[in-house]
Amino acid sequence: MRPDQHRPRPLTEAEPIPADLVGRLADQAIGRYERLTCDGHPASEALWPPVEDPAAADRAAAEAAAEFETAGATRDWTMPEGRVRQLAADAIGLYVEGYAHGYDREQARAAAVLECLQGEAARAEFPPPERHAQALAESALGEPRWAEFARWVERAERARGGGER
Numbered sequence: 001m002r003p004d005q006h007r008p009r010p011l012t013e014a015e016p017i018p019a020d021l022v023g024r025l026a027d028q029a030i031g032r033y034e035r036l037t038c039d040g041h042p043a044s045e046a047l048w049p050p051v052e053d054p055a056a057a058d059r060a061a062a063e064a065a066a067e068f069e070t071a072g073a074t075r076d077w078t079m080p081e082g083r084v085r086q087l088a089a090d091a092i093g094l095y096v097e098g099y100a101h102g103y104d105r106e107q108a109r110a111a112a113v114l115e116c117l118q119g120e121a122a123r124a125e126f127p128p129p130e131r132h133a134q135a136l137a138e139s140a141l142g143e144p145r146w147a148e149f150a151r152w153v154e155r156a157e158r159a160r161g162g163g164e165r
Helices: 019-037 054-074 081-100 105-122 129-139 145-159
Strands: none
Touching: 019 054, 019 081, 019 105, 054 081, 081 105
């Protein structure tokens, strides 16, 4: 009998994708989106301001996710395709949103990639919803649930650099 082949370990929701891969995925998704939305313009010219095109965003996210999965054959971990595709779609949405914040093309791209990196890194800092719910239920024995929730929100705001009050 043949020994079992090495099977990649699935990443949990609390485990971030390595930063270099997040940056590359976000940048590739934005690049694909630019190419899909620049009809009528020279191929080398990026369209600015970006056009909000949900169909192009969905297609660009799907293509970037497929390429990410293909390149992932050498990794010792896997993750659900939906998570990769959502990350790519988020990068595109953040890029388009950058225009609304007054960014130029490069600033919007950099801000979108940075926000994706920060979001993935934050996965390790916050408990998944089911663990949070369990912690709230356990704490209800000793104090009101809202007090534990308020402490959790305060920790989350500190970890993300504050929040509006």
